[in-house]
Amino acid sequence: MSDNITITIDGVEIPAKQGQTIMQAADDAGVYIPRLCAYNGLEPHGSCRVCTIKINGRFQAACTQPVAPGAIIENETDEINDIRKSIVEMFFVEGNHFCMFCEKSGNCELQALAYRLKIPAPRYPFLWPDRQVDASHPDVIIDKNRCVLCGRCVRASKDLDGKDVFGFVGRGPDKQLAIDATARLVDTDLDVRDKAIDACPVGSIMKKRVGFAIPIGQRKYDKKPIGSDIEDKNK
Amino acid sequence: MSEKLRRVIIEPVTRVEGHGKVSILLDKENKxxxxRLHIVEFRGFERFIKGRPFWEVPVLVQRLCGICPVSHHLAAAKAMDxxxxxxxxxxxxxxxxxxxxxGQFFQSxxxxxxxxxxxxxxxxxDADPAIRNVIGVAKKFPDLAVQGVMMRKFGQEVIKATAGKKIHGTGAIPGGVNKNLSIEERDFLLKDIDQMVVWARSALKIAKDYTVEHLEKLAPFGSFESNHMSIxxxxxxxxxYDGGLRAIxxxxxxxxxxxxxxxxxxxxxxEVRNWSYMKFxxxxxxxxxxxxxxxxxxxxINCCDFIDTPEAEAARKEFMAVTNNKPNNISMAYHWSRMIETLHSIEKIKQLLNDKDLQGNDLVVKGQRREHAVGIIEAPRGTLIHQYEVDENDQVVMANLIVSxxxxxxxxxxxxQKVANDHLSGVEITEGLLNHVEVAIRAYDPCLSCATHAMGKMPLTVELFDNEGNLLDRKSK
Known part of the structure; x- marks a missing residue:
């Protein structure tokens, strides 16, 4: 059997290869499926559910769901977009995200998703959790107020850096990013060049003293919305 | 209790930035x-800056204000420098x-x-309050209203070109700036500069003529002798932007x-007093x-020896001549002096726009790290002081802001107190008379939000109490 198959996304047939995930096939075809925990170079995680799609009538995560011949996929529908918006809104209310003075603003995937999904304000009440800032490392700072528990740093540290700097502790609403079973970031072997730092989609793990060096207008999402790099493949 | 014993409250004070109220206590003879002007907002920026990384502060702390954020942005940036x-x-x-x-001065x-x-x-x-407002101005003096809007817009465009946004931008970073001025941005601003100079001259003329024409009435209005301070x-x-402190x-x-x-x-x-959130x-x-x-x-204007732009300096000399080159202590002269600064600002903007240094690419310098710093700047409303301590982890551990x-x-x-004594004592208090109190406050262009670093709604109230502290009358706007 040939590896080359065809799937349908929002009524448009696109080519795919056996073994690909739906997200990979969509990316190759220039179809953007919103995502947060998915990150190039890392194994898919399927935890944030922002990439929720409907395949043959069932909700699945596009980052983990493999393609199948003849699969009928819904991506840009009102129903699915509302689910995605709802998920992104939950990220906003369960942390302390103040875009107005966050140095990641304009380069933040969570903020960019909110703009792309046209979220004016969350539908849920803010939880205002009490979270810590760990500035003990000489070159890196972690602001847990902004962590969305996507796990990209956890996986990047392990799979790309060959370290084990980050992990999670607690369950459910008490789940938190933790650091290598020790108390402070400075006590880990984290290096400012580690890929785990770049993997953070929000302003939680940041290189120190970079701040607002990129002027407004030149930041990643100032000119084009998130996903444009993928969609531009179609042009 | 006599019916004539009362306390008047003006709440909110209108046409000022922020929320305040005035209380006036009258004795048995209605004297x-x-x-007092009470500032009833409380914000607590000095507290919640603690723990934040220092490079974030110039962007964070400017959220104190939507009118003069640039001043806070730059004062904090100067400290972080x-x-x-x-x-x-x-x-x-x-x-x-x-x-x-x-640009900020010009727009503010x-x-x-x-x-x-x-x-x-x-x-x-004491005109009818129904017309004594900006809409009334727009109806009766449409050209003037448009001029005001366009001047403010121009100042905001200057801010956008330098900070990235008209309000709450990010231009100043510790040790420098994050962008230069492109040729396109420069030319965009230069095309309107001459018109702005003309309008600034005309606004100065309005303020000057008004003050000179009404000098007899204005000289004592809410006036008193005082010390003066600026950088x-x-x-x-x-x-x-920069300099040492002078007080006279x-x-x-x-x-x-x-x-x-x-x-x-x-x-x-x-000094802290128990009836206001604003310190003394x-x-x-x-x-x-x-x-x-x-x-x-x-x-x-009182503190400086001269102004280094020609038209503003000529205007300063005219201004100082009114008081024989001694400090001017007339509260209502704030308006005239404010318009001299507006002309000075646009003269400076014109000079700078023609300066090729603005297209340079050497944007940031760094040197010996410090843990304590003060940044002082002249904001539109006066001297603005930001003081910070930053620990070895780069986190702010202390912040003290003394705003204009x-x-x-x-x-x-x-x-x-002066206006209340001169105009409200022993007479029936009307809305027009209460506005006299607000006129005196407005001369200072207070920003009550900034002053309390505050949360809450905007406005001014006047309350009337008897000499035992019972509320008898209250007028709000």
């Missing part, structure tokens, strides 16, 4: 016994910041003069001069009783 050892900015960085700052002063104050000047202090350039020129007394004698910004606490101290600063060497002072346009309006706390209270 004013006490009049010292934290990173980068206080000697490159020419491009310093000129970009100055351009941003003059224009907003205050045209939108907040002009109704009082054009229609009279000053080394050669004595007015400098809105009511006769122009220097109390201190060219004070190193880092040592300001040796010269100034703040005073000059240490004189004490709280007589050590209070005024800041802002009037104080700056706070310096003017005692003067505004004196002005309120």
């Amino acid at each position: 004013v016994k006490q009049a 010292r934290i990173v050892g980068g206080e000697k900015l490159t020419p491009t960085a310093e000129k970009m910041r100055r351009l941003m700052h003059y 002063h224009s907003l205050h003069f045209f939108h907040l104050v002009s109704p009082d000047l054009l229609f009279g202090f 000053i350039r080394k050669d004595g020129a007015m400098d809105l 007394d009511e006769d122009g004698n220097k109390i201190f001069d060219h004070v190193d910004n880092q040592l300001y606490t040796d010269y100034l101290i703040e 600063p005073f000059i240490r060497s004189i004490g709280p009783e007589n050590g209070w002072y005024r800041v802002g346009p009037l104080a700056r 309006t706070t310096h003017n706390n005692e003067p505004m209270n004196r002005a309120v």
Whole structure:
């Protein structure tokens, strides 16, 4: 059997290869499926559910769901977009995200998703959790107020850096990013060049003293919305 | 209890930035016994800055205000320059910041003069409140209203070109700036500059003519002798961006001069009073009783030896001639002095736009790291002081902000007391008379949000109490 198959996304047939995930096939075809925990170079995680799609009538995560011949996929529908918006809104209310003075603003995937999904304000009440800032490392700072528990740093540290700097502790609403079973970031072997730092989609793990060096207008999402790099493949 | 014993409350005070109220206590003869401006907002920025990384502060702390965020942005950036050892900015960085700052002055002063104050000047202090507002101005003097809007817009465009956004931008970073001025941005601003100069001249003329024409009435209105303070350039020129502190007394004698910004606490101290969220600063060497002072346009004109732009300097000389070159202590002269600064700002903007340094690429300098720093700047409303301590982890552990309006706390209270004594004592209190109190407050262009670093709604109320403290009457806007 040939590896080359065809799937349908929002009524448009696109080519795919056996073994690909739906997200990979969509990316190759220039179809953007919103995502947060998915990150190039890392194994898919399927935890944030922002990439929720409907395949043959069932909700699945596009980052983990493999393609199948003849699969009928819904991506840009009102129903699915509302689910995605709802998920992104939950990220906003369960942390302390103040875009107005966050140095990641304009380069933040969570903020960019909110703009792309046209979220004016969350539908849920803010939880205002009490979270810590760990500035003990000489070159890196972690602001847990902004962590969305996507796990990209956890996986990047392990799979790309060959370290084990980050992990999670607690369950459910008490789940938190933790650091290598020790108390402070400075006590880990984290290096400012580690890929785990770049993997953070929000302003939680940041290189120190970079701040607002990129002027407004030149930041990643100032000119084009998130996903444009993928969609531009179609042009 | 006699029916004539009462306390009048003005709440909210209108056409000012922020929320405040005035209380006036009248005795049995309806004479004013006490009049106070209460600031009822509380914000607590100094507390929640703690723990944040220092490079975030210039962007975070400007959220204190939507009118003069640039002032907070730059005062904090100046402090953080010292934290990173980068206080000697490159020419491009310093000129970009100055351009941003003059843009801020131009828009803030224009907003205050045209939108907040002009109704009082054009229609009279006790005109019908239904027309004594910006809409009334727009109807009767449409050209003037448009001029005010366009001047403010131009100032905002200057800010956008230098900070990235018209409000709450990110241009100044520790040790410099994050962008230069492109040729396109420069040319966009240059195309309107001459019109702005013309309008700034005409606004100055309105303020000057009004003051001179009504001098007999305005000279005593909410006026009193006081000390004055501002920063000053080394050669004595007015400098809105940088310089040492100078304070003078009511006769122009220097109390201190060219004070190193880092040592300001040796010269100034703040007092807390239990009826206002706004502190009362005073000059240490004189004490709280007589050590209070005024800041802002009037104080700056009084303090400086000269202005380094020709038209504003000529206007300053005319201004000083009114008081025979002695400090001008007339509260209502703030408007005239504010418009001199507006003209100075646009002259400076024009100079800077033609300066090729603004297209330079050397944007940031860094040096010896420090843990303690003070940044002082002249905001539109007066001297603005930001003081920070940053620990070895780069987190802010202490912040103290003394904003322009706070310096003017005692003067505004004196002005309120004076107007209440002169105009409200022994007469039936009308809306028009209450507006006289607000007119005096507006002369200082207070920003009550900034002053309390605050949360809450905007406005001013006047309440009338008897001498036992019972509320008898209350008028709100």
